[in-house]
Amino acid sequence: MSDIRDPHRRTGRLDGRCLCGAVRIVIDGDHVAGVGACHCTMCRRWSGLVYGTFDVARDAVAATGPVVRYRSSENAVRAFCGTYGSHLWMEMPDEPHAPYEMIPGPFEGTRDFPLISEIYVDRRPAHVPLTGDHRTRTRAEYEAGAFHIEGDDP
Numbered sequence: 001m002s003d004i005r006d007p008h009r010r011t012g013r014l015d016g017r018c019l020c021g022a023v024r025i026v027i028d029g030d031h032v033a034g035v036g037a038c039h040c041t042m043c044r045r046w047s048g049l050v051y052g053t054f055d056v057a058r059d060a061v062a063a064t065g066p067v068v069r070y071r072s073s074e075n076a077v078r079a080f081c082g083t084y085g086s087h088l089w090m091e092m093p094d095e096p097h098a099p100y101e102m103i104p105g106p107f108e109g110t111r112d113f114p115l116i117s118e119i120y121v122d123r124r125p126a127h128v129p130l131t132g133d134h135r136t137r138t139r140a141e142y143e144a145g146a147f148h149i150e151g152d153d154p
């Protein structure tokens with residue numbers, strides 16, 4: 001099965017920071033220059049509106065500052081700035097090869113990243129009309145094929 005991320009794989013550097021500037025992040029290495037959005041209940045609660053991330057190889061991420069990690073489900077941890085709360089990434093610490101799912105907002109260099117996938121589209125709020133020809137999956141479609149299921153309210 002082809003991976004929709006493949007055409008967007010890049011190696012390079014991106015510099016980012018949280019809103020208050022206490023956390024600095026340098027990505028230097030392999031990443032996917034395209035964003036996937038998720039409308040599951042957890043992502044909606046955490047983001048407040050729309051949650052989207054791009055994949056970054058774990059060894060390409062270097063962060064300094066007060067990063068706080070919240071274990072939001074059995075195998076997923078969400079990281080944010082411990083000073084003023086900007087959201088930063090999600091990671092799966094028990095899966096050594098899982099990429100960091102990095103929130104694009106802190107990085108100026110992500111502005112031209114296209115939306116490449118959207119999951120839990122059946123949970124998408126009416127006020128978040130994401131358009132384009134990206135791949136979409138409902139909760140049932142996603143969970144049927146997911147290696148890692150993040151969890152959602154029934």
Ligand SMILES: [Zn+2]
Binds near residue numbers: 022083
């Ligand atoms: Zn901050």
Ligand SMILES: [Zn+2]
Binds near residue numbers: 038042150
């Ligand atoms: Zn989600």
